[in-house]
Amino acid sequence: VNHDDIHIHVPLSQPRRAPIDPRLLDGLKAVKPAPAVGALALRLLVLTIALLALGALAFGTRGVRAMSGAQIALYSAIVAAGAAGFAYLAANESSPAARRRLAPVAATGTFFALLAVGFIPLFVWHPASGFPMTTCIVLTLSGSALAIAASWALLRRGFFVRPMAAGLASASLAAATGFSIIQTLCPYMEGVHILSAHVLPAAGFAFVGGAAMASFLRRKNRT
Amino acid sequence: LVGYRNFLVPTGEPIHEGSDRLERLMTGYQAGQRDSAEALIHEVSPVLLRFYLSLGHSRTEAEELLQDAWLRIHKARATWRSGEKLMPWVYAIARYARVDSIRRQARVRRHEEELTELVESQAAQPETAEQTGEAFALLAQLPESQRETIVMLKVDGMSLEEVARATSSSVGAVKQRAHRAYEKLRQLLGHKRLTQGGAE
Numbered sequence: 001v002n003h004d005d006i007h008i009h010v011p012l013s014q015p016r017r018a019p020i021d022p023r024l025l026d027g028l029k030a031v032k033p034a035p036a037v038g039a040l041a042l043r044l045l046v047l048t049i050a051l052l053a054l055g056a057l058a059f060g061t062r063g064v065r066a067m068s069g070a071q072i073a074l075y076s077a078i079v080a081a082g083a084a085g086f087a088y089l090a091a092n093e094s095s096p097a098a099r100r101r102l103a104p105v106a107a108t109g110t111f112f113a114l115l116a117v118g119f120i121p122l123f124v125w126h127p128a129s130g131f132p133m134t135t136c137i138v139l140t141l142s143g144s145a146l147a148i149a150a151s152w153a154l155l156r157r158g159f160f161v162r163p164m165a166a167g168l169a170s171a172s173l174a175a176a177t178g179f180s181i182i183q184t185l186c187p188y189m190e191g192v193h194i195l196s197a198h199v200l201p202a203a204g205f206a207f208v209g210g211a212a213m214a215s216f217l218r219r220k221n222r223t
Numbered sequence: 224l225v226g227y228r229n230f231l232v233p234t235g236e237p238i239h240e241g242s243d244r245l246e247r248l249m250t251g252y253q254a255g256q257r258d259s260a261e262a263l264i265h266e267v268s269p270v271l272l273r274f275y276l277s278l279g280h281s282r283t284e285a286e287e288l289l290q291d292a293w294l295r296i297h298k299a300r301a302t303w304r305s306g307e308k309l310m311p312w313v314y315a316i317a318r319y320a321r322v323d324s325i326r327r328q329a330r331v332r333r334h335e336e337e338l339t340e341l342v343e344s345q346a347a348q349p350e351t352a353e354q355t356g357e358a359f360a361l362l363a364q365l366p367e368s369q370r371e372t373i374v375m376l377k378v379d380g381m382s383l384e385e386v387a388r389a390t391s392s393s394v395g396a397v398k399q400r401a402h403r404a405y406e407k408l409r410q411l412l413g414h415k416r417l418t419q420g421g422a423e
Contacts, residue, residue, distance in 0.1 A: 008377040010277065010358045012269035015286050019268045020293040030255035031301040096302055096315035097388040159299035161319045162391055221295065221319065 034157050037098060040091035041084075043154050048083050048177050051147055055181035059139075062187040071122050071189075078119060079180050082111040086173035090151065093166035094158025101162070104169040108210075111172065112203040115179070116195065125191040136186055136197035144171075144178030144205040148213070160217045167213030168206065175206035245309045253300055264293065270310075270379060271317050277362055277374045278321070292320040310381060314389035318371070364411055369404035376401055 034040070064072060085107050092098045151170055160166040179202040186198065245266065251259025271292055275285035295316050303312050358378075362370050375386045376397075383401075387394045 006377060007380060008358055008362075008373070010273055010378050012273055014265075015268055015272050015289055016282075017286055017290070019286075019289045020264055020297060024294075024297055025257050025260055028252075028255050028257050028260060031253050033253055033304055034302045036304060094302065095304070096299065096319070097307065097311040098391075099388060101391045101393070157301050159295070159302045159316060159319075161315050218323070221323065 034094070037088070037091045037095055040094065040154065041088040044087035044091060044151055044173065045084060047150055047154065048087065048147065048173065048180075051143070051150060051177050052180050052184065055143060056184050059181070059185040061184055063182075063184050066187045066189050068122070071119070074119050074122065075183060078111070078114050079176060079183075082107075082114075082176045083173060083180075085111075086169055086176060089169035090155060090166065090173055093160055093162055093169055094155050096159050096161050101165075104165050104172060104210075108168055108172040108203075108206050111176065112199060112206070115199050120191050120195050120199065123189055123191040123194060127192045131188040131190055131193040131197075133193065133197045136182055136188075136193070137201045139185070140178045140182045140198055140201040141205055142178070143181035144174045144202060144209065147177035148174035148209060160221060163214040163217035163221065164210070166217055167215075168210035171209035171213050172206040174209065175202040178202050178205060246305075246307075249300075249303055249309050250305060253303070267310075267313055268293075271313070273378065274314070274317065274371075274374055275321065277359055277378065278367065278370060279363055288317075288321055288324060291324060292317040295320050308385055308388075310379065311385040311388035314375060314381075315391065318390065361408065361411060365404055365407055369400050369407065372397055372400040373404045373408075 035043070067075065086104070089102060089104050089107060092100070092102075093104075148171060151173060155166075155170060158166075179198055182198050182202075183194070186194075188194075245263065248259045248263040248266070252263055268289060271289050272285055275288045276282065280288065296313065299316060303309065362373060365373065371390065372386060375381045375389060376383070381389070383394050383397050386397045390397065
C-alpha cells in the first residue's frame with residue numbers, strides 16, 4: 001500500500017457554540033505582521049552590538065586593551081558566534097510554526113564550555129591574586145538584565161510554543177552580552193577571576209534567567 | 224489498509240490543499256477585516272474541532288479547547304508571516320492551547336490530591352462510537368503522538384514538512400511516528416478483519 005495515496009475521511013462539523021467572542025471581532029484592529037525570523041534575529045544582533053558599544057562608552061575598554069592578540073581573537077570569535085546563534089534561536093522560538101527547532105540548552109552549554117575550556121586557559125592562573133570580584137559579578141548580572149529587558153522589546157509580539165527553549169535562548173543571548181560588557185571593561189587578566197566573576201555569573205544568569213523567562217512566557221501565552 | 228475504504232479514501236481532498244484561500248483570509252484578518260476573520264473562523268473551526276475530538280476529548284471539552292485556541296490565535300495573529308502556510312501555524316497554537324489546558328487541569332487536580340496520570344487517561348479515553356465514528360475509534364488505539372501525526376497527515380492532508388512545523392519537530396521524527404502508526408493501524412485492521420471473518 002502506498003501510504004501517500006491514502007486519505008482518512010472523517011466528516012467535519014461546525015461547533016455548537018461560537019468559537020470566538022463576537023465582541024473581539026467587533027473591535028478588530030489591523031496588526032502589523034511580525035518580521036521574518038532572519039530579520040528579527042538581525043535586529044537582536046544589532047541590539048546586542050549597540051549594548052556592547054554603550055557599555056564600552058560608559059565603562060571604557062581597558063579589558064580588551066589588556067588582552068593579547070590571541071585572547072582577543074578567541075574572545076571575539078566565541079562571543080560573535082554565540083550571540084549570532086542565540087539571536088537566531090530566540091527569533092526562531094518567537095514563531096509558532098518555525099521551520100527548524102534546535103535545542104538551546106546544547107547551544108548554551110557549548111558556549112559556556114568553550115569559554116571555560118578554550119578561553120580561560122589562555123590567561124595566567126593565580127588563585128590567591130585577590131582581585132575584587134563583587135563589582136564584576138554585579139556588572140555582569142546588570143548587563144545581562146539590561147540586555148534581556150531590551151531584547152524583550154523586540155520579542156514581545158511573539159507567541160512561544162516552547163517557553164523553556166525561548167526563555168533559555170533569550171537569557172543566553174543576554175548573558176553573552178553581559179559577559180562581553182564585563183570582559184571588555186575589566187583589566188584583571190587572571191583565570192580564576194575571569195571564571196568566577198565573568199563566566200560563572202553569566203552562565204548562572206542564562207539558566208536561572210531562562211527558567212524565569214519561561215515562566216513569564218507561559219503566563220503571557222495565556223488568554 | 225486496503226479493504227477499509229469506508230473511511231480510508233485514496234482521493235480525499237483536504238480543505239486547505241492546493242489553495243491559498245486560508246492564507247488570503249488570514250491576511251485580511253491581520254488587516255482588521257471582520258469578514259475575513261469570520262470566514263476564516265468558519266472554515267478552520269471544524270478542522271480544529273475534529274483534531275481535538277480525534278485526540279480523545281469529549282465534544283464539550285473539544286469546544287472549550289477550540290474557544291481557548293481561538294483566543295490565543297487572535298492574540299498571536301501578528302506572528303503569522305505572509306508566505307507561510309497557515310495550517311501549521313494554526314495547529315502549533317492549537318496544540319499549545321491543549322497542552323496548557325491539560326497542564327492547568329493537572330495542577331488543579333493535584334491540589335485535590337486526585338492526580339493519576341491525567342494526560343494519559345485523557346488521551347486514551349475513547350469516545351463513544353456515536354460521537355466519533357469508526358475512524359476515531361480506530362485512531363483512539365494509537366499512542367497520542369502517532370494519532371496527532373496521522374490526523375494531520377492523513378485526515379487533514381498536511382505535508383510532512385507542515386506537520387513538522389506544527390509539532391515543533393523534525394521531518395524525520397514525523398516520518399518515524401507516521402511509520403509506526405501505519406504499522407499499528409495495519410495490525411489493528413488485520414485483527415479486525417480476522418474478527419469479522421470469524422463472526423461471519
